[in-house]
Every structure is written in structure tokens, then in C-alpha cells.
Amino acid sequence: MRKRYAAICLLLWSVLPLAGCWDSMELEQRGFVIGVAIDEGNAPLHPNHTNGKQSFKVTFQEVIPAGLKQEGGSGSSLAGESYFNVTLEGKTMLSIIAKMSTMTSRTPFFEHLKLIVVSEKVAQSDYGFANVLDYFLRNNDARRNVSVMVAKGEAKSVLSTVPQGEKTPVMFIQSISKNQDTYRMVPETRIGDIHEYLLKRQSFVIQKVTSKDSSISLIGGGIMDGIKNNLVGFMDEMETAGFNFLREGIRGGVLEVDVGDNLVAYKVEQVSRRVNTDLSDPSNPKFTIELWVEGSILEAFERRDYLEQPTIEEIEAKVNESVQRLVNETLNKTQNQLKRDVLGVGNHLKERHPGVWKQLEQEWDTGRNYFANSDIQVKANVEVRRIGSVNNTERR
Amino acid sequence: MKRNLRNKNTRTFEDGRTNDEFPLEAEAQRNVNYIHHRLHSPGDLMTKELELGSTGLTCVILNIDGMIDKTLIHQHLMRPIIEYDGPALDSPEGSAAIIRIKDEVLPLEEVHTISAMHEALFAILSGDTCLFMEGSRRALVVGSKGWESRAIEEPQTESTIRGPKDGFTEDIRTNSSLIRRRLIDPNLRLDSYLIGRRSKREVMVAYIDDIVSPELVTEVKRRLLTIEIDDIEGSGYIEQWITDSFLSPFPQIMNTERPDRFAASLLQGRIGLIVDGTPFQLIMPISISDAFKSPEDYYQHWLISSLIRLLRYISAFVATFLPGFYIALAEYHHGMIPSNIAFSIASAREGVPFPVFIEALLMESTLEILREAGVRLPKPIGQTIGIVGGLVIGEAAVSAGIVSPVMVIVVAVTAIASFTLPSYTFGIVTRILRFFIMVAASVFGLFGVILAFLVICIHLVNLKSFGVPYLAPISPLLPRDWKDLVLRAPVTLLRKRPQMMQTKDEDRMYD
Numbered sequence: 015m016r017k018r019y020a021a022i023c024l025l026l027w028s029v030l031p032l033a034g035c036w037d038s039m040e041l042e043q044r045g046f047v048i049g050v051a052i053d054e055g056n057a058p059l060h061p062n063h064t065n066g067k068q069s070f071k072v073t074f075q076e077v078i079p080a081g082l083k084q085e086g087g088s089g090s091s092l093a094g095e096s097y098f099n100v101t102l103e104g105k106t107m108l109s110i111i112a113k114m115s116t117m118t119s120r121t122p123f124f125e126h127l128k129l130i131v132v133s134e135k136v137a138q139s140d141y142g143f144a145n146v147l148d149y150f151l152r153n154n155d156a157r158r159n160v161s162v163m164v165a166k167g168e169a170k171s172v173l174s175t176v177p178q179g180e181k182t183p184v185m186f187i188q189s190i191s192k193n194q195d196t197y198r199m200v201p202e203t204r205i206g207d208i209h210e211y212l213l214k215r216q217s218f219v220i221q222k223v224t225s226k227d228s229s230i231s232l233i234g235g236g237i238m239d240g241i242k243n244n245l246v247g248f249m250d251e252m253e254t255a256g257f258n259f260l261r262e263g264i265r266g267g268v269l270e271v272d273v274g275d276n277l278v279a280y281k282v283e284q285v286s287r288r289v290n291t292d293l294s295d296p297s298n299p300k301f302t303i304e305l306w307v308e309g310s311i312l313e314a315f316e317r318r319d320y321l322e323q324p325t326i327e328e329i330e331a332k333v334n335e336s337v338q339r340l341v342n343e344t345l346n347k348t349q350n351q352l353k354r355d356v357l358g359v360g361n362h363l364k365e366r367h368p369g370v371w372k373q374l375e376q377e378w379d380t381g382r383n384y385f386a387n388s389d390i391q392v393k394a395n396v397e398v399r400r401i402g403s404v405n406n407t408e409r410r
Numbered sequence: 411m412k413r414n415l416r417n418k419n420t421r422t423f424e425d426g427r428t429n430d431e432f433p434l435e436a437e438a439q440r441n442v443n444y445i446h447h448r449l450h451s452p453g454d455l456m457t458k459e460l461e462l463g464s465t466g467l468t469c470v471i472l473n474i475d476g477m478i479d480k481t482l483i484h485q486h487l488m489r490p491i492i493e494y495d496g497p498a499l500d501s502p503e504g505s506a507a508i509i510r511i512k513d514e515v516l517p518l519e520e521v522h523t524i525s526a527m528h529e530a531l532f533a534i535l536s537g538d539t540c541l542f543m544e545g546s547r548r549a550l551v552v553g554s555k556g557w558e559s560r561a562i563e564e565p566q567t568e569s570t571i572r573g574p575k576d577g578f579t580e581d582i583r584t585n586s587s588l589i590r591r592r593l594i595d596p597n598l599r600l601d602s603y604l605i606g607r608r609s610k611r612e613v614m615v616a617y618i619d620d621i622v623s624p625e626l627v628t629e630v631k632r633r634l635l636t637i638e639i640d641d642i643e644g645s646g647y648i649e650q651w652i653t654d655s656f657l658s659p660f661p662q663i664m665n666t667e668r669p670d671r672f673a674a675s676l677l678q679g680r681i682g683l684i685v686d687g688t689p690f691q692l693i694m695p696i697s698i699s700d701a702f703k704s705p706e707d708y709y710q711h712w713l714i715s716s717l718i719r720l721l722r723y724i725s726a727f728v729a730t731f732l733p734g735f736y737i738a739l740a741e742y743h744h745g746m747i748p749s750n751i752a753f754s755i756a757s758a759r760e761g762v763p764f765p766v767f768i769e770a771l772l773m774e775s776t777l778e779i780l781r782e783a784g785v786r787l788p789k790p791i792g793q794t795i796g797i798v799g800g801l802v803i804g805e806a807a808v809s810a811g812i813v814s815p816v817m818v819i820v821v822a823v824t825a826i827a828s829f830t831l832p833s834y835t836f837g838i839v840t841r842i843l844r845f846f847i848m849v850a851a852s853v854f855g856l857f858g859v860i861l862a863f864l865v866i867c868i869h870l871v872n873l874k875s876f877g878v879p880y881l882a883p884i885s886p887l888l889p890r891d892w893k894d895l896v897l898r899a900p901v902t903l904l905r906k907r908p909q910m911m912q913t914k915d916e917d918r919m920y921d
Contacts, residue, residue, distance in 0.1 A: 125745025
């Protein structure tokens with residue numbers, strides 16, 4: 015009897031190790047993929063063939079943890095030792111990753127993925143952009159806060175730039191995109207948010223990354239079509255600035271204005287907006303975007319008494335002018351050239367005037383393109399909050 | 411109210427008697443002879459024949475050297491007898507004479523008469539002095555206990571910064587006096603019991619009559635009287651005998667070296683046991699919240715006390731769960747670790763030959779070995795352990811690549827955290843549970859940690875200490891007692907005694 019109890023206990027106990035441990039893996043056996051760059055592949059494709067319409071050349075950036083470690087004393091660590099890139103071709107992400115496991119010593123692991131760079135070509139192709147993101151959205155490995163960027167030109171070269179001050183190119187790009195102090199970059203675009211846009215059939219702006227001679231720049235942004243989800247164009251530096259003003263997503267940025275014969279640098283600290291709609295003619299809606307811009311003077315070459323109200327007013331007027339200029343450039347780009355609503359005007363209509371939106375929805379920025387035909391006016395109210403710690407640097 | 415346990419040993423003596431329970435004989439020498447024979451005439455058994463003044467009446471004094479207060483015997487027992495110059499005491503039975511000696515001759519307060527042999531033997535063995543008188547069938551027992559005992563010292567296991575520095579000693583009289591000095595209350599009860607089949611040890615049940623719940627007293631006494639053991643060596647025996655569940659790793663009876671803690675517990679409506687021969691006295695019933703309370707909490711400002719208590723709760727969790735949590739994260743849930751930490755753990759583990767679980771087991775066991783060795787080692791060598799353990803093993807194991815530095819940090823933090831609990835007994839629990847959780851984590855990851863946590867919780871809600879739920883006041887929810895749980899409310903707000911003790915008198919303060 016006692017033996018039988020002992021046997022039963024033993025059997026019950028053995029259930030634990032048998033049922034457990036199956037997905038146990040040591041941390042150092044994981045190959046942490048932190049960045050993925052997706053380029054157009056050049057595998058031959060048969061037209062009308064069911065076996066795929068597109069092939070991709072994917073570059074994975076995997077960290078070498080030992081290379082990341084701070085060597086005591088010697089601060090200079092060789093950048094080449096802390097990561098490596100693998101480039102492979104295939105038709106689906108999964109097959110490419112499966113291929114990769116045969117080439118790297120560690121199992122590719124995507125839970126620490128930080129960045130997906132899609133090349134211009136892939137992003138421009140029909141449905142290519144959504145297709146490449148499908149794996150990263152469907153598989154529960156990757157987080158929904160992975161940054162997605164569009165590369166001007168080849169995506170692979172972005173992952174092979176020389177990182178300055180960071181250990182790997184991906185970390186380098188990551189920390190650049192976190193700098194909020196400028197309006198020349200689009201705010202971080204995460205895969206989770208992008209998924210929302212893809213489902214909502216809404217046009218959106220995506221971060222753009224340019225690599226030139228192994229240096230990186232995140233200035234500008236890509237405009238994605240809401241229906242076909244492909245890249246339709248890029249915004250340049252100034253257009254991005256205007257875009258940031260219009261989306262009130264600005265946390266900092268500098269406007270240089272001429273006061274007298276000299277320059278005064280105005281630092282934008284906060285922007286808030288209000289959209290007023292005039293729907294007297296529903297098929298031709300009129301929008302007035304009111305912007306409240308707050309900021310301070312941080313650099314002034316013009317010697318004036320900045321404590322005087324007229325001076326401040328003059329600066330405010332000048333800043334207002336330059337905000338208007340930036341915003342108009344953006345409006346010109348989005349409304350007249352690309353005809354895609356990335357400013358959120360449609361969204362505003364949807365939230366505040368759902369009845370009207372229902373009528374316009376289908377052809378908002380396609381077909382008849384009500385967006386392009388709508389009249390958008392921007393009114394900026396600029397305020398100087400502070401003039402800095404001193405009134406003047408020198409007496410002239 | 412002393413209980414006399416029947417001595418069940420059935421050895422026979424030369425005259426065929428099986429035990430010592432027989433009346434004393436009138437002839438003093440026969441009694442003395444029996445005692446000598448019974449104890450095999452040990453060298454420390456002192457016998458002295460005296461004559462009562464010049465009356466010619468013979469008295470025999472018996473006691474054991476080393477256990478008695480000699481001055482007292484000389485000054486207040488022998489001298490009055492020798493120098494007796496009153497009238498001759500003659501009575502046929504001698505009993506009246508011995509009562510007169512007790513009442514008129516001896517200037518002592520702790521004297522009583524006995525009439526049976528086993529009483530005489532017990533008195534002599536416990537350090538009292540027996541006086542036999544020729545012709546009397548009764549004898550006198552003079553309380554003369556006085557032996558070398560340790561002075562009152564600072565408690566070794568529960569040190570505080572601001573609290574009183576006196577601790578219990580091995581002597582029950584000293585200990586009871588420490589309590590009496592703190593609680594000058596006519597309702598303080600110290601009920602004595604003699605426990606043990608062979609060696610009888612005194613155990614005092616301490617409580618405050620008009621505070622404590624009467625059922626509790628009855629229950630404690632009932633359990634105490636069930637003890638049937640040769641000798642209770644220290645309070646641990648009693649604790650293990652009367653505890654509710656001896657299978658549980660959680661102590662359901664608190665032991666303390668601190669009289670202030672003991673006295674405060676009595677005022678909260680608990681019962682204390684003072685056991686002869688040990689500085690560790692028992693307090694019951696307790697709940698798990700007592701593991702995180704130190705007497706010092708009440709001596710300091712309530713803000714700092716509350717914060718420190720919070721710290722203790724956190725460190726108890728750290729001490730129990732940290733290694734398991736680390737194993738779970740490092741073996742299963744690599745995505746849950748923030749990227750930078752994941753990379754640095756991965757780089758630290760580069761080249762470590764063992765899986766995380768084995769590594770953790772190795773280091774935790776080493777820690778336990780070090781701790782045990784540190785306790786056993788003679789004090790002067792104790793420091794060596796620190797150096798060998800901390801520097802040599804820790805440092806060398808890392809540089810040899812056998813364990814990763816992260817593991818060393820985890821183990822070190824765990825070890826330090828487990829020392830923050832004011833009660834050593836509860837500290838042991840965290841050590842036991844830690845290994846349990848480590849195994850659970852290595853088999854099922856975080857899922858296993860949560861399972862283990864649930865198992866512990868289920869066990870805890872089922873556990874009771876003398877009828878008081880072990881998780882009180884958390885479950886059952888007693889909101890009034892939360893004032894003295896994690897938060898230690900200002901003293902003026904602690905108006906009531908703990909609800910979980912179901913005291914007769916609930917108010918600590920009167921309006």
C-alpha cells in the first residue's frame with residue numbers, strides 16, 4: 015500500500031518536469047535581432063504565378079552582447095564588434111528568418127526588435143509595405159512599439175552606418191528619433207500606430223531615414239496613401255516643420271526671424287491647435303486651423319530692449335509670418351501635390367461632423383478628392399513667453 | 411496551582427517500592443538514608459545534623475551544593491536553629507514542633523511543610539533545602555534556590571537601536587521579574603506549571619486577566635498539559651508540541667528575547683509562556699503581520715516606522731521571490747527584460763557553463779553554507795568566513811567564469827533582504843520558500859512563480875494560530891487592525907487593541 019502511494023507521488027511529481035521546461039532557453043543562446051531592413055529582392059518572378067508577387071532582400075541586425083559590454087578602463091570599443099548584419103533573400107519573412115537560423119549561431123529572437131526600415135522601393139510597391147509588416151504584427155514576438163521608417167534609397171545601407179556615441183546603428187537611429195528638440199523630424203511612428211492607420215484606410219506620415227556616406231539623417235517624412243498603403247511622396251525639411259505645426263506634435267524647434275538687420279532665434283516650446291469647420295457647402299468644406307504657438311527668445315543678435323512691448327510684438331509678427339510660410343508649404347504639398355490628408359482634417363470631420371463625413375468618406379482623399387478641394391486657412395497666434403535670462407548681451 | 415505529574419518510571423528498589431510516593435517516616439535518619447540511597451549519595455549532596463538550641467532535638471538539613479544560597483542557609487536557617495533558646499518543643503508527633511519552628515524560629519518567608527518523600531526529593535533536586543526533624547512525620551522545605559546565572563544582557567538575536575537593552579536570561583525568576591517590572595497590573599497572571607515526565611521544568615503562562623480572551627487561556631493551558639516528554643529542553647519543544655500545524659514552515663508561535671516585546675504582546679491580548687532555562691520566551695497567537703513588526707516601530711516616529719515596515723514587506727518579497735523571478739526571466743521570458751538589461755545579462759552570462767537554475771542553486775547553496783558556517787564558527791574565526799566567502803568565492807567564481815556577476819548580485823541582494831525581518835524564525839521561512847520558488851520558476855517560468863505564490867497563499871489562508879487566522883487582518887479583513895499593519899498610525903490614534911485577538915477589554919485609551 016505504501017509502495018503504491020510512493021509510486022503515485024513519484025508519478026505526480028514527474029508530471030512537473032515533463033510538462034514544464036519545454037520552452038526553456040538560456041538568455042545567452044538567443045540572437046537578439048534589433049533591427050530589420052527590407053529591400054526589394056531581385057529573385058526572378060513569374061508573372062501571374064501564384065508563387066509570390068514580390069521577393070525581398072532582408073537585412074537583420076543582431077547584437078553581440080559581449081561586444082556591448084563596457085570594457086573596464088578602455089572606453090573605446092570597436093563598433094564592428096557589437097553587432098553584425100545578415101542579408102538574405104526570400105518571399106516571406108518567415109522563410110527568410112528560417113533561412114537565417116541556419117546561418118547564425120544563435121536562434122533569432124525578435125522580442126527586442128527596435129526598428130524596421132522599409133526601403134523606398136518596397137514601400138512604393140502595391141501592398142508591399144503592409145505585406146512586409148504582416149509578420150511583425152501577426153507574430154507575437156515583436157512588440158507594438160517597434161519603430162517603422164522608410165528609407166530614402168536602399169534600406170540595407172541604413173543598418174551599416176557608423177554609429178556615433180552608440181553601440182549599434184539601430185540604437186543610434188533610435189536615440190536620434192527620440193530627440194524631441196526639433197521639428198524637422200516626424201514624431202516616432204510605431205508599428206502599432208501604423209497598424210491602426212492601415213486598418214482605418216487613412217493616409218499617414220511615416221518617419222524617413224536617409225543614409226549618405228555612412229551618416230544618418232532623420233529629417234523629413236514619407237507620406238503614405240491610405241487606400242493602397244504605399245509611399246506616395248516625401249516631405250522635405252520645411253514641409254515637415256509645417257506638418258509638425260499643424261499636428262500640434264511639436265515640442266521644440268527653432269525659427270530664425272529677421273528683426274532689423276539681424277537674426278533672432280525663437281524657440282518653439284508648445285503648439286496647440288483648434289480646427290473650425292464651415293460646412294455651408296458640405297462638398298466643399300472650409301477649415302480654419304487656429305494655432306497657438308508659445309516659445310521664447312533664446313538667441314538674439316539684434317540689440318533692442320526686449321522688455322518693450324512693441325519689440326515683442328514685432329517679433330511675434332515675424333514668427334507668425336514664418337510659421338505661416340512653413341504651414342503653407344505643407345498645405346501646398348499635401349493638398350495640391352500629393353492630395354493626401356495627413357493633417358488629420360478628415361479625422362476632425364469624422365469626430366465632430368459624422369454626418370458630413372459619411373458623405374465624403376469614400377472619396378475624401380481619392381477620386382473626387384474632397385480634401386484637395388477643401389479650403390484650409392491657417393491662423394497663427396504667436397506668443398513670446400520669455401526673452402531669456404538677460405535683456406542684452408552687449409551695449410551697441 | 412502546581413501539577414504533579416505521576417512519575418511513571420517503575421524501577422524497583424531494594425525494599426520493593428516502585429516509586430517515591432510514600433509518607434515520610436518519623437525517624438529523621440531513615441528519611442535521610444533513603445534520600446542518600448535514592449540519589450546514590452552524590453558528592454554535592456550536603457547533609458548537616460543540627461541540634462535545636464540546647465533542647466536536644468535533632469534536625470537534619472539536606473540540600474545540593476551549588477544550587478543553594480549558602481548565606482541564606484547559614485544566616486537564616488542554621489543560626490536560628492543553633493541559637494534557639496526558647497522552651498523545649500516536645501510533642502508526641504513532632505508535627506506541632508516543626509510548625510512552631512517554621513512559624514517562630516525561622517526568619518524566612520519561603521517555608522512550607524511537606525509530608526511525602528517525592529516532595530522532599532523534588533525540593534532538594536530543584537535547589538531548595540529540606541529540614542527533617544527527629545520524631546516528625548513532616549518536613550520543612552526552605553526556598554533556598556540560588557545558583558550562578560548569566561547576567562541580564564542585550565538580546566543577541568533581536569537588536570534595536572532605541573529600545574530597552576535588557577533581554578531574557580535562562581533563569582525563570584529573572585524573566586518573570588522582567589515582566590512584572592514592566593506590567594505593574596494586579597491583573598497580570600503568571601500561572602506556573604511543571605512540565606516534563608522526568609525532569610520537571612517550570613513554565614509560566616503569562617496573560618492579563620481582564621484583557622485576554624478566556625477561551626484562549628483555556629486552550630493554551632489545555633495544550634500545555636498535553637505535553638508528555640522527558641524534558642522540555644528550551645521553549646522550542648513546547649512550541650513544536652502545541653503549535654497548530656507542525657507541517658507548515660510558517661511559525662505560528664513567536665519567540666522573543668525581548669521583555670518589552672513580550673509585555674507589549676500581553677497588553678495586546680496575547681498569551682506568553684515563560685519557560686525555565688531558556689532566554690527565548692513564547693508569544694501566541696500570532697499572525698503573519700507580526701513577522702514584520704519590531705518593538706522599535708513603536709518607539710520611533712510613526713512616519714519612519716511605517717516606511718521601514720513597508721521596506722520590510724518589500725524585502726521579504728525580494729528575499730523570497732527574487733532568485734525565482736530572475737530564473738523565470740532569464741530562462742523563459744527574455745522579452746520581459748528591458749533590452750539594455752537583457753543584453754548586459756546575456757553578455758555577463760557569456761561562457762557560463764551552467765543553466766541559470768543550476769547557477770542560482772549553486773550560489774544560493776553556497777550562501778546557505780556560508781551562513782551556517784558563520785553561525786557555528788567560534789567568534790574570533792567568524793571574520794574569516796566573511797573574507798573567504800565574500801571575496802574568495804564570490805570574486806573568484808565570477809572571474810573563473812563559473813557564475814555570472816548578475817547572479818552574484820541577485821544572491822547578495824536576496825541575502826541582505828532576508829536579514830531585514832526582525833524575527834529570525836520568519837527569516838528562515840523566506841529561505842525555505844526561496845528554493846521552492848526557484849524550482850517552480852525553473853520548471854514553469856513566471857507561470858510557476860505565480861503557481862507557487864498561489865500555493866503559499868492557499869496555505870496561509872488555511873493556517874491558524876490558536877484559532878486566530880494567520881493572515882489576519884488581511885483575510886479576514888479587519889480594517890481597524892490595518893492601522894498597525896504596514897502603516898503604523900500615530901500612537902494617539904491606536905485607541906483599540908487588535909481586533910483579531912478578540913479581547914475582553916478593547917480600549918487602550920479612555921476618553
